[in-house]
Amino acid sequence: MTAPKRLTDRKREAILQAAITEFRASGFDITSMDKIAATAGVSKRTVYNHFPSKEELFTEILHKLWASIRARADILYQPGLTLREQLRALLLAKLQLLADHNFLDLARVAIAATLHSPERAQYMVARMGEREEGLMVWIRAAAADGRLKPLDPDFAAQQLHGMLKTFAFWPQVTLNRPPLEAPEQQRIVESAIDMFLACYQA
Incomplete structure (x- = not known):
């Protein structure tokens, strides 16, 4: 209890x-x-x-944002599973976070507060990058296992994140559109995986 x-x-x-x-x-x-x-x-x-101070209050809001990202456990590379099923689990977990109303509220606040402050914007972008390393680690491991072509793991991870956020983050944050329903999440994930594997699978 x-x-x-x-x-x-x-x-x-x-x-x-x-x-x-x-x-x-x-x-x-x-x-x-x-x-x-x-x-x-x-x-x-x-x-x-x-x-x-108000700055410390805002920093605490950012910390809550990072904590909500960190709470979604990273999915480690598993040699015995297909790349598609591992990517599906990774990307669906990411979309579940992006569909969370609390996460979206925090993201809106953070983005709005950084628009007129380059220092806050740099801090936010740097921290967000730190919290998105899970996919990059997975890509690096899959490449080391010979299942992906030689690639820049950071660049490839940003491509995948970008494909998701185009549909499941920026419209919600900037245009206040509702989070995606499960069927649309599935569609976006499968399309992103198709494009990623067509480009990088060994």
Whole structure:
């Protein structure tokens, strides 16, 4: 049985959710700590007790984004399975994350807040790249096993990620389209695998 959250933990979560709501509605620069406190139903002092600055609050939101990515276990290369079934598992796991409403909310906040700050944008892109290394590791292992042609693992992984995000991330984040349903996810995954294997399978 899961222990109930402490009051301080509930307040911290309420502040984070309020910040996500306000950053989405007004943007990072316009949103004030007073507004976040009001939306969270706590005092401004309580907000500052948890987060000394708006920048630190935003950083915590980014950390939640990275944690949601990291929580999806990487699928390791398995010599005994076909490339197609391994790629299918990898890409479907990625699409399940991209269809998660909490993930999309966090991504919208993070992207909106980086638009006018090159430093924040560089930080976000770098961290996102770190969290997408699982597919690159799998590609490197498959190539080392002789099942893929000589290739640049990072480039090939970015190609696959790009094929997924074209349909299952950017339209949702920028145009507020709904996450893809399972049949459309399957279609995109199989098409991406076809293209990848046609180009790289040994």
